[in-house]
Amino acid sequence: MQAQVSSSASPLLAVRDVSVVFGGIVALNGISFNMQKGQILGLIGPNGAGKTTLFNCLSRLYQPSKGDILLEGESILSRPPHRIAEVGIGRTFQNVALFPNMSVLDNVRVGAHCRTNSDIVSDSLRMPWIRSGEKALNKRVDDILGYLDLRSVAHTTVSGLPFGTQKRVELARALAAEPKILLLDEPAGGLNHEEVYNLGDLIRRIRDDRGITVLLVEHHMGMVMSTADYVVALNFGRKLAEGTPTQVQNDPDVIKAYLGSKDEQ
Numbered sequence: 001m002q003a004q005v006s007s008s009a010s011p012l013l014a015v016r017d018v019s020v021v022f023g024g025i026v027a028l029n030g031i032s033f034n035m036q037k038g039q040i041l042g043l044i045g046p047n048g049a050g051k052t053t054l055f056n057c058l059s060r061l062y063q064p065s066k067g068d069i070l071l072e073g074e075s076i077l078s079r080p081p082h083r084i085a086e087v088g089i090g091r092t093f094q095n096v097a098l099f100p101n102m103s104v105l106d107n108v109r110v111g112a113h114c115r116t117n118s119d120i121v122s123d124s125l126r127m128p129w130i131r132s133g134e135k136a137l138n139k140r141v142d143d144i145l146g147y148l149d150l151r152s153v154a155h156t157t158v159s160g161l162p163f164g165t166q167k168r169v170e171l172a173r174a175l176a177a178e179p180k181i182l183l184l185d186e187p188a189g190g191l192n193h194e195e196v197y198n199l200g201d202l203i204r205r206i207r208d209d210r211g212i213t214v215l216l217v218e219h220h221m222g223m224v225m226s227t228a229d230y231v232v233a234l235n236f237g238r239k240l241a242e243g244t245p246t247q248v249q250n251d252p253d254v255i256k257a258y259l260g261s262k263d264e265q
């Protein structure tokens with residue numbers, strides 16, 4: 001059963017009693033939950049619930065005031081945000097954050113870079129291991145472009161692409177770093193109905209094909225409920241409920257919290 005799986009002994013990621021205080025505002029208040037390998041975990045909650053704050057703790061943009069976050073049993077809290085890809089945490093941004101004047105290919109290559117063993121000296125001397133590393137990188141990037149149906153726009157500048165395609169490029173960039181956990185910040189935002197459901201399918205395919213664990217922060221309730229295996233609901237910085245999508249959807253506290261906000265139905 002999912003509820004038991006979530007509390008099993010060795011989760012991939014463990015959020016332990018995390019609190020975040022901004023000035024006088026308690027944005028997160030003692031949040032704990034586990035993520036199992038291969039799980040798609042949906043993080044939901046009305047406006048101001050603390051979803052983005054928690055997401056930013058996981059991607060290391062915010063430092064919790066209390067508690068710990070463990071990846072495979074090791075705390076990630078001493079890592080700065082730019083060193084988080086190395087341990088296997090990849091992310092996308094709520095508002096697309098690509099290099100707009102670079103091609104799709106180059107944007108995805110940037111993502112792949114944290115998995116190469118190059119440095120500036122061996123790079124400039126064109127050492128043999130750099131050339132073979134580059135070949136492997138090119139192949140990996142090409143595979144991902146094919147996987148996300150982006151080969152035909154590989155040489156197009158990102159700023160000229162429709163928003164939905166830009167979001168796919170961002171996903172490609174995150175995948176190129178070969179993450180263990182992919183953190184998605186409202187990936188359905190700004191997409192039309194069909195694109196939202198295609199995205200849900202794509203997220204499940206990424207998990208099934210690549211074994212990547214996904215944390216999905218999303219306002220679009222239908223998308224979360226049809227995509228996630230497990231859901232954690234927050235409200236006012238506290239954990240309101242966790243369980244399967246059906247359990248959470250039917251939880252009286254969750255229903256009350258959503259009826260009390262005009263946020264999303």
Ligand SMILES: Nc1ncnc2c1ncn2[C@@H]1O[C@H](COP(=O)(O)OP(=O)(O)OP(=O)(O)O)[C@@H](O)[C@H]1O
Nearest residue numbers: 022025026027045046047048049050051052053054
């Ligand atoms: N950088 C910050 N400085 C001060 N307060 C903040 C900051 N970030 C968030 N907060 C506050 O923390 C609380 C949680 O905000 P958060 O953005 O995490 O909510 P959310 O669940 O992502 O909401 P939304 O659905 O609107 O995106 C809110 O009261 C918010 O005003």
Ligand SMILES: [Mg+2]
Nearest residue numbers: 048051052053
């Ligand atoms: Mg938010």
